[in-house]
Amino acid sequence: MSETYKMNIAGLTRELPLVQVALDLKIASFVILGDAEIVEATAPLLIKKLPKVELLVTAEAKGIPLVCEMARLLHMPRYIVVRKSHKPYMHRPLESDVVSITTQKRQTLYLDHQDALLLSGKRVALIDDVISTGSSLKALETIVNKAGGEVVAKAAVLAEGDAAEREDIHFIEKLPLFPHHLEN
Numbered sequence: 001m002s003e004t005y006k007m008n009i010a011g012l013t014r015e016l017p018l019v020q021v022a023l024d025l026k027i028a029s030f031v032i033l034g035d036a037e038i039v040e041a042t043a044p045l046l047i048k049k050l051p052k053v054e055l056l057v058t059a060e061a062k063g064i065p066l067v068c069e070m071a072r073l074l075h076m077p078r079y080i081v082v083r084k085s086h087k088p089y090m091h092r093p094l095e096s097d098v099v100s101i102t103t104q105k106r107q108t109l110y111l112d113h114q115d116a117l118l119l120s121g122k123r124v125a126l127i128d129d130v131i132s133t134g135s136s137l138k139a140l141e142t143i144v145n146k147a148g149g150e151v152v153a154k155a156a157v158l159a160e161g162d163a164a165e166r167e168d169i170h171f172i173e174k175l176p177l178f179p180h181h182l183e184n
């Protein structure tokens with residue numbers, strides 16, 4: 001029988017499957033992609049936590065539906081998606097490396113030159129579905145700073161593990177990690 005972790009997120013109940021990401025660690029897998037109900041419920045709650053910002057930024061992929069809904073509610077005509085692969089349309093992209101808890105291998109973030117121009121001089125909020133090790137967030141901040149943007153807020157639906165103790169992020173719910181001891 002597969003293990004799950006049942007939790008309440010913005011008044012909705014979800015059973016998150018536990019998945020092994022390292023020899024001694026399982027995480028509760030929260031996949032916001034495709035969950036329109038969670039996006040609709042969490043976007044306004046996160047907006048209430050944010051200071052005044054001019055642009056929202058996320059990294060592909062799971063932050064995209066959330067940031068899209070938040071931008072729509074804030075009447076922002078644009079939001080920025082930092083990509084995880086180099087695309088032919090990109091001209092002189094800015095780059096930053098990341099190793100997230102779920103993917104566990106080095107990925108490179110790419111910000112298109114046109115998006116970098118939009119970010120220059122702007123007050124920016126970084127948005128993601130989950131913040132865990134903080135590696136993704138740090139890489140996003142690095143790339144926004146390279147573009148001349150000012151990160152004034154960082155927010156996610158869930159703060160996983162130690163991230164829940166951070167005072168520099170806004171989040172809705174805490175998500176525990178599931179370490180398990182190796183048998184000799």
Ligand SMILES: O=P(O)(O)OC[C@H]1O[C@H](OP(=O)(O)OP(=O)(O)O)[C@H](O)[C@@H]1O
Nearest residue numbers: 061062100101102103132133134135136
């Ligand atoms: O705080 P961290 O340890 O960096 O982990 C959090 C990040 O990990 C997940 O993305 P993932 O790397 O699975 O990429 P995806 O959205 O493309 O699936 C999640 O969407 C966050 O972006």
